[in-house]
Amino acid sequence: MTTADSIADSDEASRARQEMVDKLVASGMITSGDVERAFRTVPREVFMPEGTDLAAAYNPDDAVAAKRDEHGRIISSLSAPFIQARMIEQAELAPGMSVLEIGSGGLNAALIAEVVGPGGRVVSVDIDPDITTNAGAALDAAGYGGRVEVLLADAEHPVPDLDEVDAVIVTVGAWDIPPAWTGPLAPDGRLVVPLRMNNVTRSIAFGRVGDHLESTSLEVCGFVPMQGDGEHHERVFELPDPRGGAVKLQFDVTPKDLSPLDGVLAKPRTELRSGVDIPRGVSFADLHLWFASFLPGFCRVAAGEGTELAEERRWFPFGTVADDGSFAYLAIGPTLEGIGDEFLARGWGEGDAGPALVAQIQAWADAGRPQPDSVAFWPNGGDRDLPKGAVVLEKRHGLVTISWPAAP
Ligand SMILES: C[S@@+](CC[C@H](N)C(=O)[O-])C[C@H]1O[C@@H](n2cnc3c(N)ncnc32)[C@H](O)[C@@H]1O
Structure with a gap:
């Protein structure tokens, strides 16, 4: 490559970078001047795997895979710009702060280093030597x-010789919050973590309140799961499809007996209307967290190749099973009047699953389509004055509570 070529390349990269930031600012994903400056400065292309084109490196909405396991599953990625921006803003960083990043890639650490400036400190930990x-x-x-220290370690355990930090930013999907992340956090610090709550993940910024953590903000996100000693596997149950392939149901809270579901995909199809409309362009991600909080038998749904469900359009990977062996999942379709769409419960097997799903769609709508008031984490061993009416999820290192403005 000649010098003229590399100048042309860097001009192109710089243009792509500014266009990406313009989009992130316009969509409200970047609101802070410091974060905007960091995103306009850090050359994302330098951190990308070989062969990544500029369009992928500067796509504001998508992550870029950095490593796959032997089954082809992504185990490391450079996170999507929109969620990097949101999480750095959730952490409320300021010049001079010290930050612990869990899960490396270099790119997010460079963005953090830009925000905290030369007087700040960034330590980034990853479990994978590559x-x-x-x-x-x-x-x-x-x-x-010289501004970021990269360490090889399993971040489930405390990072040795780490002083107090102003923020911990976890960039890997976590099911729990180990003491290693709260231990080094300053009293007024922020822990930002993509936390899986009954199969639904939110990037949550937490601050300390007494001996527990209270959320200050929640963002919709998806992350590769934690490996090592903090790894957590939800239970997966396969429903064979008579056409071939299987529909997989993933449970965090597993029903006592799943055997009534045997052969359910050979049973008659079901569809129930909810009468709850879906305003155009309005996110209903809060409904997923509502299901995770209140819908018995809640599961994540994945349709394997060849299954009837894989060919269907307009459904979402959230479902439920009932003790009577019925299964239903969230779908959308035109309203009876033909104006706009409404939520549907589609499934297999006459039984309680469809009505239970519809009841929770209606309960969420009747409550004013809320988002949670707050999420809290109550570490083991502390006083636990849990909020009244909150949904309680048991973790290994403590309890998570989700408080809604109006519980059903
Ligand atoms: C989404 S990637 C990190 C993205 C990155 N911060 C960036 O710059 O965009 C998640 C990383 O977490 C790492 N990871 C998984 N489990 C871990 C653990 N227990 N301790 C430390 N790192 C872990 C993975 O190896 C992976 O590289």
């Missing part, structure tokens, strides 16, 4: 080597 090696090399190449 990732720490690549992250270290990319940080050096982009000029952040």
Whole structure:
């Protein structure tokens, strides 16, 4: 490559970077001046796996895979710009702060380093030596080597010799909150973590209140799951489809007996209307968390290749099973009047699953389509004055409570 070529390349990258930031600002994903400046400065292309084109590197909405396991599943990625921006803003960083990042890649650490400035400190920890090696090399190449310390460790456990930090930003999907993340956090610090709550993940910013953590903000997100000692597997149950393939149901809270579901996909199809409309362009992500909070038998649904469900359009991967062996999932379709869409419960097997799903869609709508008032984490061993009426999820290191403005 000639010097003229590399100048042309960097001009193109710089244009792509500014266009991406313009979009993130316009969509409200970046609201802080410091974060905007960081995103306009850090050259994302330097951190990308070889062969990544600029369009992928600067797509505001998508992550770029960095490593896959032997089954082809992504186990490391450079996170999507929109969620990197949201999480850095959730952490309320300011110049001079010190930050612990869990899960490396170099890119997010460079963005954090830009926000906290030369007087700040960034420590980034990853469990995978390939990732720490690549992250270290990319940080050096982009000029952040002296400002970010990259460590190889399982972040389920405390990082040795770490002083108090102003923020911990977890960039890997977590099912729990180990003491290793709260221990080094300053009294007024922020822990930002993509937390899985009964199969639904939100990036939650927590602050300390007494001996527990209270949320200050929630963002919709998806992350590769934690590996190592903090790994958590939800139970997966397969429903064979008579056409071939299988529909997989993933449970965090597993019903006592799943055997009544045997052969359910050979039973008659069902469809129930909810009468609850879906305003155009309005997110209904809060309904998923409502299901995770209140819908008995709640599960995540994945349709394997060849199944009838895989060919269907307009459904969402959230469902429920009932003791009578029926199964229903969230779908949408035109209203009876033909104006706009409404939520449906589609499924197999006459029984309680469809009516239970519809009842919770209606309860959420009747409550004013709310989002949770707050999420809290109550570590083991502390006083537990749990909020009245809150949904309680048991974790290994404590309890998570979700408080809604109006519970059904
Ligand atoms: C989404 S990637 C990190 C993205 C990155 N921060 C960026 O710059 O966009 C998640 C990372 O978490 C790492 N990880 C998974 N389990 C871990 C653990 N127990 N401790 C530390 N890192 C872990 C994975 O190896 C993976 O590289």
